Amino acid sequence: MTSELVVVGNGMVGHRLVSALLDRDTTHAWRITVLGEEERPAYDRVALSSYVDGTTAEQLTLPERTDPRLRTWLGDPVVELDRAARSVRTASGRVLRYDALVLATGSFPFVPPVPGRDLPGCFVYRTLDDLDAIMEAAEASIAEPRPGRRSAVVVGGGLLGLEAARALRSLGLSPQVVEIAPRLMPVQVDEGGGALLRRLVESSELAVRCGVSVAGISQERGRLVAALSDGIELDADVVVFSAGIRPADALARAAGLPVGERGGVLVDARCRTQDPNVWAIGECAALEGRTYGLVAPGYAMAEVVADRLLDGSATMTPAELDMSTQLKMLGVDVASFGDAHATTPGALEVVVNDPVAGTYAKLVVSDDAQTLLGGVLVGDASKYATLRPLVGAPLPADPVAMIAPGGVEIGADALPGTAQICSCNAVTKDAVCAAIHDGAHDVPALKACTAAGTSCGSCVPVLKKLLAQAGVEQSTALCEHFAHSRAELFEIVAGTGITTFSELVERHGTGRGCDICKPAVASILASLGNGHVLAGEQAALQDTNDAFLANLQRNGTYSVVPRIPGGEVTPDGLITIGEVARDFGLYTKITGGQRIDMFGARVEQLPAIWRRLVDAGFESGHAYGKALRTVKSCVGTTWCRFGVQDSVGLAVALELRYRGLRAPHKIKSGVSGCARECAEARSKDFGVIATENGWNLYVGGNGGFTPRHAELLASDLDTDTLIAVIDRFLMFYIRTADRLQRTASWIEAMEGGLDHLRAVVVEDSLGICADLEAAMDAHVGNYADEWRGVLEDEEKLARFVSFVNAPDTPDPTISFVTERGQPVPVPIGLPAVRS
Amino acid sequence: MTATIDAGLRWEPACTVDRLMPERGVAVLLGEQQVAVFLTHDGAVHAIGNIDPFSGAAVLSRGLVGDRAGVATVASPVYKQVFDLQTGRCLDEPTVSVPVYAVRARGGTIQIGLP
């Protein structure tokens, strides 16, 4: 007999329960219905703040399960629990009967009852929707035509408040943090650490006011004003409340279930409420009266309930209620673990405070100084990963030496086997060592088989230590098929003249390759000029983007980008692109690289689209390749009143020179006609800015995950010298960088950094400049448009079919709807059922 | 074209053998079903479902063919999960798998066995 399980709440903990139960319920005892209030599939709330830095909602989504035993209804919260009838009712009026009910409703942000808290511009910080709203408000305020910085007030200086403030700063606002307690992060950090923390936070451009509260919010001239308890008023475009959370226990309260003193559905060590058919887990549960605002205890509760539902006898153990935390904020290292405030009777504190170095460390030890109880680290939390698992274990060394600068380095061997290495997923050292013994020989493999390091990631350094201790070398090997790094393979291919992957893997590797080494070798072969990238065996090495000379999109269609050198395009060219897009029903969008991207092309349409584009004089834009993308330009002396050089002319020349150049990663460039820098050249791998006397060359910039400004490599160069230095720079990069290493991290990883690079490519310290220039000349001489190459070759064209037995039948899973007048994909085959 | 019945399977013709390139895939449409057919380096032919379970897109035939610890694999071109061509199992997420089809070459034609 199958019983009905209803899970209320599709957050991190509810999601963990469902996965655990699906995995373990081998007899199909349960059918599961998940009812979630949020419209989105379950996502990683711990990593929420990374959303403002460009992590997408898809990337945050937790692995979705498709299973006939599981249904998920999203965007339909439960509004009533009827325990007598054993049913729940949702906002849309659905009534569901249950045999077992699990409440996993999490928490909601607490907003202090100050006047004006509901004004537009006031937000909380809990869900992706909250972040969308905050981002929209930040953008709108920045777009307003008025002078001055845009500012934000964050109410609450705890862990979340600081994360929110950092996020607001990333969005371009100047945040002020207001904390009612005398120091930041009062729950985790003691007074000594708080003082240093404040200094560190302020030096990362966040203003801090402690010991004051917000008395009210009002609206003045379209902006918000936060009045503080000390009489000060702060202007704000955005106010974010982050003043703590409250367990979402309303359903249980209304159904007459007991709640904890400070809220939360009261449960016993089995995570069961007073009603034998109702369980509560995660932040909404008050386990023996206490709630836990972290994900690790919630995950442990989910595991206990999964076990109990299958007639097991698991209970929560005190070790699983670990309240250790680390602030996820770039440049400010804070961690607190175990009994950080020394509340254990007789506990002793050992403090090492170094105001000059900006570090503070405290260990809390038992009265006999034998056992570690907890600690606080500020300014340098690198020891967190090794210290946290030692809580409750005998101290391996003198506690002062353990935290003093230059003191003893605690190795992974000091940890007892039962120590939890990964507290998010409750993985012990024994489990990690067993996995290493069974063949998990790198961090990704350990993540896959133990789940350690997959949540907050703070234990990854210890995983590396354990690997090193087990004698597993962390090699630079490309993958399991080649023991060489990309740079070494490049030397081998260049030195031996090998031209095929088969020969390379037979002579220098093992097996038949994979999605890591094949594209890497394809790129090396292409950089060394081995003809068309789809010629012969090379075709089978290319990632799908290169294999079809277009960019794969989420629904299996491709996008098409013709090259528009320097962003300069004639009206006729624009008309051709418009006509092609219209005739093939493509969605068009202007790219950041000053060209036009056409989306939604099916694989069998690509040749006809390109026939039209090539006939009109367009070429491949290599948007699909790890290759030169664009050289963006401003209008320079041609039009601009300020320009001092012809930036468009140079940009076109550079783009035509380096088009088709394959590299370890994509390469972007820009040219600005004067120091006003309208082309944003300094955000590019190589950027050129005009001076009165010539050109300044900057290298190593990029946008993306970790934005970097390019740095000055050489100044006041004439055009010929400039091109020679760029030739050498690019070829040196192509020869020596790792796979998927952008120029910024390549320079950073180089011994001697930018100075060394300058010595090699400007001063010719290695005597290789002539060789590098000759290699680039060869590339320029051998260039041919890849799309023309396909259109002229029947054999290559034959690959561009939807189905080998029905070459013109469109893939039936692809369909479009119209949004803002253009076709966009209909989301396909997503597992969750939406109402 | 006509289908042959054999061992309880209905053998549908997919394409001629020469349409397969070593270590690449092709997509085949059989009624409603989309099948990805691959020729590996050792001359073996494999057929699995073409739909990538992680993205829902019908693209596995366009993935990179290779091996992991000697097991013939294809990597989804969307989010790069790797699938065992013999069993259809996802090696990066063992609870997920794609269907596997019987496949054979008969008189220069690749045939796929449907139940």
Ligand SMILES: Cc1cc2nc3c(=O)[nH]c(=O)nc-3n(C[C@H](O)[C@H](O)[C@H](O)COP(=O)(O)OP(=O)(O)OC[C@H]3O[C@@H](n4cnc5c(N)ncnc54)[C@H](O)[C@@H]3O)c2cc1C
């Ligand atoms: C910015 C931020 C950073 C964080 N950083 C960390 C960290 O570094 N480390 C750490 O351990 N923890 C961190 N946390 C806390 C962590 O995210 C939570 O502990 C965890 O998400 C709790 O999981 P949960 O499932 O109990 O609650 P949630 O993830 O909040 O899920 C509850 C879900 O239930 C839904 N729901 C509520 N009521 C109903 C209803 N009546 N019907 C249907 N659905 C309902 C909610 O909409 C929500 O989707 C952070 C949280 C935030 C917001």
Ligand code: SF4
């Ligand atoms: S960078 Fe200088 S030359 Fe170019 S558009 Fe801006 S102001 Fe004009």
